[in-house]
Amino acid sequence: MSSKLPDGKTMRDGQIFSARLNNVVTTEREFDELVTKSLPELLDRATGQTKRFLRETNQWGDDITHEKLALRWGYELVERFVVFGRAEVPCRPFFLLDSLIAKSFSQPDPLCYHKELLTPVGRFLDGLASRAVVSRDALITLFYHFYGFSQAHVVKLLGFGQAESQRVYKNFERWRQSGWQRTMNETGLSGSEIEVLEQELLTRPDHLNHEVDRLMPVLQSHYRKSEPEHYPCLSEQKWGQLFHDDYGHDYRVWHLAFCRDCFMEVADRRQTEASNGLKPQVNLHIHPLKKGGVLALFGGDRGGRHHGSTRAQRLSRTSA
Amino acid sequence: MEAPELNDYREHLLDALDDQPRRATEERPGLLQVLVNHERVGMLDCAHTDPSFAFTARERSIQHLEIRSESGVLIGGCVAPEAGHKDVRIPVGKGAATIHVENHFDGGSLQVQYETAPRWWAHLAAAMGLPSETSKPAASATPIWTMTTAFAQIVLAVGVVALLAERVPSWMGSDDRAHQLEEELAARQSTQEQVDRVHQQLAQLVEAQAAAVAISRSEQERIAQLNNLVDTVTLAQQKLNTQVVTVQEDLQTVKTGVAQEVQNGIRVAVSTVEAERELVRQDLQSIKSVNETLIKQVALLESRNRELHARLALTSLEVAKANAAPKSTVLAKNDTAKDAAVSTPVADGLRETDRQAFMFWVAFQDGTTEKSIEDLVQELNGIKKGPMKSGWYSVEVNLPKPEPPDRFLESVKRAKIVKSVVTSKAMPPAQ
Numbered sequence: 016m017s018s019k020l021p022d023g024k025t026m027r028d029g030q031i032f033s034a035r036l037n038n039v040v041t042t043e044r045e046f047d048e049l050v051t052k053s054l055p056e057l058l059d060r061a062t063g064q065t066k067r068f069l070r071e072t073n074q075w076g077d078d079i080t081h082e083k084l085a086l087r088w089g090y091e092l093v094e095r096f097v098v099f100g101r102a103e104v105p106c107r108p109f110f111l112l113d114s115l116i117a118k119s120f121s122q123p124d125p126l127c128y129h130k131e132l133l134t135p136v137g138r139f140l141d142g143l144a145s146r147a148v149v150s151r152d153a154l155i156t157l158f159y160h161f162y163g164f165s166q167a168h169v170v171k172l173l174g175f176g177q178a179e180s181q182r183v184y185k186n187f188e189r190w191r192q193s194g195w196q197r198t199m200n201e202t203g204l205s206g207s208e209i210e211v212l213e214q215e216l217l218t219r220p221d222h223l224n225h226e227v228d229r230l231m232p233v234l235q236s237h238y239r240k241s242e243p244e245h246y247p248c249l250s251e252q253k254w255g256q257l258f259h260d261d262y263g264h265d266y267r268v269w270h271l272a273f274c275r276d277c278f279m280e281v282a283d284r285r286q287t288e289a290s291n292g293l294k295p296q297v298n299l300h301i302h303p304l305k306k307g308g309v310l311a312l313f314g315g316d317r318g319g320r321h322h323g324s325t326r327a328q329r330l331s332r333t334s335a
Numbered sequence: 336m337e338a339p340e341l342n343d344y345r346e347h348l349l350d351a352l353d354d355q356p357r358r359a360t361e362e363r364p365g366l367l368q369v370l371v372n373h374e375r376v377g378m379l380d381c382a383h384t385d386p387s388f389a390f391t392a393r394e395r396s397i398q399h400l401e402i403r404s405e406s407g408v409l410i411g412g413c414v415a416p417e418a419g420h421k422d423v424r425i426p427v428g429k430g431a432a433t434i435h436v437e438n439h440f441d442g443g444s445l446q447v448q449y450e451t452a453p454r455w456w457a458h459l460a461a462a463m464g465l466p467s468e469t470s471k472p473a474a475s476a477t478p479i480w481t482m483t484t485a486f487a488q489i490v491l492a493v494g495v496v497a498l499l500a501e502r503v504p505s506w507m508g509s510d511d512r513a514h515q516l517e518e519e520l521a522a523r524q525s526t527q528e529q530v531d532r533v534h535q536q537l538a539q540l541v542e543a544q545a546a547a548v549a550i551s552r553s554e555q556e557r558i559a560q561l562n563n564l565v566d567t568v569t570l571a572q573q574k575l576n577t578q579v580v581t582v583q584e585d586l587q588t589v590k591t592g593v594a595q596e597v598q599n600g601i602r603v604a605v606s607t608v609e610a611e612r613e614l615v616r617q618d619l620q621s622i623k624s625v626n627e628t629l630i631k632q633v634a635l636l637e638s639r640n641r642e643l644h645a646r647l648a649l650t651s652l653e654v655a656k657a658n659a660a661p662k663s664t665v666l667a668k669n670d671t672a673k674d675a676a677v678s679t680p681v682a683d684g685l686r687e688t689d690r691q692a693f694m695f696w697v698a699f700q701d702g703t704t705e706k707s708i709e710d711l712v713q714e715l716n717g718i719k720k721g722p723m724k725s726g727w728y729s730v731e732v733n734l735p736k737p738e739p740p741d742r743f744l745e746s747v748k749r750a751k752i753v754k755s756v757v758t759s760k761a762m763p764p765a766q
């Protein structure tokens with residue numbers, strides 16, 4: 016365990032800071048200063064408490080995957096602490112962090128923990144979905160990662176007008192530039208793990224897509240938890256009405272990205288209207304859509320109909 | 336193999352945390368996402384003419400509020416009390432968002448309002464790179480006044496530089512000197528105004544600092560109060576502890592008291608039971624003895640009863656004997672026999688029970704005929720038992736009980752034909 020800790024210097028500093036973190040901080044600036052210097056200690060504290068929570072709820076396993084999970088959640092807690100803490104000055108930073116953690120863990124179902132989601136593909140999907148809850152870029156590009164929808168197809172699916180279309184393109188662009196990589200980093204998926212997934216998608220696309228199809232309900236039911244208060248499932252007729260009368264744009268984005276069943280129904284319906292004829296289906300994509308990438312809607316090459324070119328993006332990419 | 340990977344990940348996260356404030360301040364105000372209790376509830380468009388957002392939560396209060404950019408960068412937020420209100424002002428780009436949360440236990444309401452910064456301040460902020468966020472802080476030991484003065488100087492200097500910078504292009508691009516002078520004058524005047532404003536700003540800053548110091552002091556007082564409170568609580572705790580000990584002791588006393596009482600009670604109850612058992616035993620004993628006495632008495636009574644019976648029988652026999660002769664004549668002469676029919680069987684019954692069988696051996700004089708012997712036996716009411724053995728005849732008679740056999744044998748001996756009489760039970764007398 017000691018090898019996982021930072022070097023001695025940081026530890027010594029940490030001990031100095033821990034005393035200060037227990038004392039009252041009176042100004043925002045003092046808070047920022049102290050927090051910036053003691054981030055390792057704060058992260059370790061939040062991670063430790065997350066581990067304890069996992070252990071106490073029988074969700075712990077002694078492996079690197081669980082260690083990473085605890086770190087990831089610890090990170091999210093410290094991020095909030097850093098941002099919210101300024102508004103709580105004067106305060107004792109450690110007490111504030113502890114109360115924030117306690118409050119988070121006292122929420123119903125605070126963490127998305129599911130044994131099935133501890134595999135590389137599970138962690139990949141979980142990383143995307145948890146990011147989509149806070150990032151509109153991630154939310155919009157879920158349609159690409161789950162179903163292979165490009166920006167144009169997303170705009171068509173969601174029935175957006177000019178201004179909103181531009182935003183969708185921006186979402187894709189930002190995601191490609193930094194959002195995806197940051198999400199992978201924060202999820203703790205290493206480059207080699209992503210490479211392995213990419214390889215598996217090339218060699219056994221059906222197997223991996225089947226796995227995604229199986230995990231999606233688990234994942235979506237957790238992250239779509241705001242329902243039914245805000246965005247419940249709608250009947251086919253209601254969806255039709257929503258599009259026909261042109262309202263509920265946020266509803267469309269949020270719900271269709273997080274509900275496979277409704278997505279399939281709406282996509283099928285709107286696809287039929289666009290007279291393509293192919294049924295929408297799960298079509299996993301690991302990397303973000305490359306710049307200038309053009310995608311055949313419901314490419315039909317899922318499963319590698321063309322030898323060595325299983326992904327439409329690679330087939331029809333005009334530039335990278 | 337695993338540890339370095341984990342450490343790398345940790346370093347990644349630490350970098351991201353370190354970078355967070357920079358990312359947050361770099362975000363341009365565009366679309367802001369509003370998340371309540373970790374759920375997205377809507378967007379705030381800062382470019383809108385009235386950039387505000389309102390939300391009402393039912394069932395649950397607004398405990399956790401986040402403002403994030405479209406890309407998901409956490410810009411600000413707060414944790415609100417379950418009941419009560421919370422006001423937070425967070426910098427968003429060059430403007431600010433004011434947040435007002437009003438909570439009650441089963442719901443809450445939220446108001447977010449975005450305000451763009453005043454233009455000159457925006458310039459300053461841009462030129463300074465938002466000093467309050469990123470400027471390297473002075474050592475915490477530096478007195479507040481030194482800090483304030485230094486800050487004010489930076490503000491002034493940067494302000495002037497910013498204003499000059501705004502004018503430079505016009506100086507460079509113009510060839511009209513008079514116009515330049517005019518410009519310069521105007522600029523100076525404007526600069527003076529700006530400086531005045533900065534002074535005013537500085538004064539406000541000093542005020543704010545003073546307020547902060549006051550807050551800090553009041554905070555310290557509050558902490559002192561808290562400490563007092565903690566002391567009081569500790570004292571109370573100690574008191575409570577001693578009370579608990581006392582109560583425990585009391586309880587102990589009560590316990591032993593109760594135990595003794597119970598034991599006494601048991602002892603009393605046991606002795607009572609034992610005494611009762613003794614009584615019962617005695618009663619039983621007496622009942623037994625009474626019973627024995629009764630049994631004895633019954634036996635006695637029974638024997639007396641038998642005696643009485645015997646006496647009654649004897650008396651009846653004597654009465655019967657006494658009346659025997661006249662009665663039989665009456666019976667022979669008078670054949671009306673209701674009385675006789677009743678009395679005779681009674682007399683017979685009595686005779687039967689009260690007679691005793693008596694056997695004796697008799698020898699006759701030589702020459703006594705068989706006929707004479709038969710007559711005598713008949714006279715005696717006896718029965719010859721078996722044949723004659725060596726001149727002895729065995730004869731059995733029924734004697735009335737009270738008659739002694741000796742007297743009867745004497746009377747037999749007196750008969751002329753009888754030679755000798757003996758009373759040997761089974762065998763004839765020896766020769």
Ligand SMILES: [Zn+2]
Pocket residue numbers: 247248249270274276277278
């Ligand atoms: Zn649905």
